[in-house]
Amino acid sequence: MSNSERNETLLISDCLEWRRILVDAQTQITSEGDKITNSCILGTFYTANPPRYENGDSITQKYLGGEVTFFHGRVLDVDTDLPVAGASLNVWECAVNGLYDQQDPDQPPENMRGMFTSDEDGRYAFYCIKLVPYPVPYDGHAGDILKLMDRHPYRAEHIHFMLTCHSYHRLITQVLPDDDTYLNSDSVYAVKSDLLLQFKPYNPPTLRGKGVNEAHVKWEVNWDFKIKPHKM
């Protein structure tokens, strides 16, 4: 069933917890007492080269609904707590209908995706929609396995990030609202307690996003990433 839009093998490995245990857990660089942002599985809908945006832009090319959210924070060096400038943040989420762009002919390519760069204060910022849960594709073998295990196909609400920066370890992660329904039964075992965040009522920032009507923005998330430098 795999093709350029779908990877059933990776999905099966996620539903069996193989990638979380064998890849994510084995490659994460967190050590005891470390404040580094935890890693999480890549998921099956990653794309390498989404549109590059300015901080304060929206990742929504085609609005299908959803509550508009201002998502911002800083990228920090875990050892020094100093801001990391020039970090690339590849971010992606599904649309309000629970589908990623490559699953949905009604969305333009790379909808709800973007690449941002942290500024000299380590800050990043973008507009997105409030996260929604979605079922992983379950019309194939992964779905059969989930049924055999008596598990539902839903992912807890989440948004994906891949952070890369010269002289720092790459960080692949997902962050999730702390009040989500599926935190205890996520279909691919991707919930980690230190990756939970809160959506708070929006306070307009000084930064104004292009093409974003501030009156329509309902939520705000403030989330910092702490990344680890390579050893010299």
Ligand SMILES: [Fe+2]
């Ligand atoms: Fe996802």
